[in-house]
Amino acid sequence: MEDCRPLGFLLGLPFALVALILSVVGAVVWIFGSLLSCLCPCCICCTALANVAVGHVKLPLKILRWFIYQIPC
Template sequence: MSCCCGEDCRPLGFLLGLPFAFVSLLLSVIGVFIWIVGLALTCICPCCLCATIIVELALSLIKAPFSIMKWFTSKIPC
């Protein structure tokens, strides 16, 4: 017996994942500000390795909403 009577449950998972997506959207906005500051630091001192690491961290924060929604909907068994 299937959990959704043969229907696809992924829209339900999308709705359940919206609060997590909202939090990750806030993190991505913070990531944009970190990215701008890190990019400016990289332009000022290109030999500074920590600025490059900060920019990479900011890019992962910017991509967080998409990663979280894909992960959450993939965990639904239907």
């Protein structure tokens, strides 16, 4: 049980829930940006927007991991 840090998980949970909402928005933007970049390849900014949206989709896990590793045993 070396990596079990429930306090960090509990402290990070509200922030992860907010990030979950942002990740849903990011998923919608990613789908829209991917479709737009497939339809018009000259729109390079849509590809960059889709990459940023993928980062938002991964945000809840990043936040939980950060909180968990900030709390010592």
